[in-house]
Amino acid sequence: MKSLVVDDDFVSRSKMEAIMENYGECIVAENGKETIELFQTNLEGNKPFDIITLDIAMPDMDGTEVLFNIREIENNHNIAKENQSKIIMVTSHSDRDYLITCLQAGCNDYIVKPFDAETVCKKIDNLYLDANTQESKKSIEHDRAEAIQEKSKKIKMLIVDDDFISRSKMKVIMESYGECTLAKNGKEAIELFQTNLEGNKPFDIITLDIAMPDMDGTEVLFNFREIENNHNIAEENQSKIIMVTSHSDRDYRITCIQAGCDDYIVKPFDLKSISNMIEKIKSKKIPFD
Numbered sequence: 001m002k003s004l005v006v007d008d009d010f011v012s013r014s015k016m017e018a019i020m021e022n023y024g025e026c027i028v029a030e031n032g033k034e035t036i037e038l039f040q041t042n043l044e045g046n047k048p049f050d051i052i053t054l055d056i057a058m059p060d061m062d063g064t065e066v067l068f069n070i071r072e073i074e075n076n077h078n079i080a081k082e083n084q085s086k087i088i089m090v091t092s093h094s095d096r097d098y099l100i101t102c103l104q105a106g107c108n109d110y111i112v113k114p115f116d117a118e119t120v121c122k123k124i125d126n127l128y129l130d131a132n133t134q135e136s137k138k139s140i141e142h143d144r145a146e147a148i149q150e151k152s153k154k155i156k157m158l159i160v161d162d163d164f165i166s167r168s169k170m171k172v173i174m175e176s177y178g179e180c181t182l183a184k185n186g187k188e189a190i191e192l193f194q195t196n197l198e199g200n201k202p203f204d205i206i207t208l209d210i211a212m213p214d215m216d217g218t219e220v221l222f223n224f225r226e227i228e229n230n231h232n233i234a235e236e237n238q239s240k241i242i243m244v245t246s247h248s249d250r251d252y253r254i255t256c257i258q259a260g261c262d263d264y265i266v267k268p269f270d271l272k273s274i275s276n277m278i279e280k281i282k283s284k285k286i287p288f289d
């Protein structure tokens with residue numbers, strides 16, 4: 001078995017390497033960029049990794065982003081799900097939101113630090129014993145189902161972001177609530193918005209990135225509200241729009257609120273912050289500070 005151990009901490013990396021070497025060839029990486037390069041090179045050289053242990057908390061690029069990149073590379077190479085690398089996320093805390101996000105994004109299991117050889121070996125055995133795989137993940141899947149079981153009313157959503165990672169991460173979180181459509185830029189977002197509105201299938205909630213190269217989020221927001229006004233959509237029936245920003249600049253916030261957004265969220269976001277915001281919107285309690 002060929003494995004890749006990813007961790008920026010020397011002690012954790014060395015400890016995991018010592019365990020994984022018992023299974024065969026083991027390669028180590030200290031950061032996200034190195035990991036993605038190693039993964040792509042080995043996949044294209046027809047020597048893919050069988051299993052990857054991936055630390056979540058890394059300074060240059062967190063494990064969730066690396067996970068998204070790895071799965072995207074596999075999808076681009078048309079790797080069937082059953083043939084994809086098995087990925088175990090390694091975390092120093094058992095934060096439920098992080099773990100649910102990682103599971104939804106395509107990891108196979110997780111380990112909480114400090115780990116030992118017995119724990120790691122059991123995880124690996126479960127991943128490679130088909131009869132036990134579903135049972136080993138049963139409690140994890142139950143937690144994940146519990147987190148979304150309240151979302152009985154399906155919501156139609158539009159995610160607008162030019163950054164692949166942010167767009168994908170938002171999709172993983174939002175698709176628990178219903179149908180999710182993606183747009184990479186302002187022009188595409190406006191076209192999708194108008195087409196769906198005129199087709200009597202308007203979006204209930206839109207997450208709209210502020211900083212986009214072709215047309216910033218504020219301009220897209222103005223366009224959305226103008227289209228709704230031209231179609232005589234009453235304010236209470238308009239799409240709920242959440243602005244997404246990489247900074248909490250007060251002037252940006254005020255401009256967006258004045259332009260008609262319903263709320264805003266600052267990157268990096270997580271499942272909990274998004275879920276809380278959607279629940280606020282659904283209950284029509286949207287206070288601004």
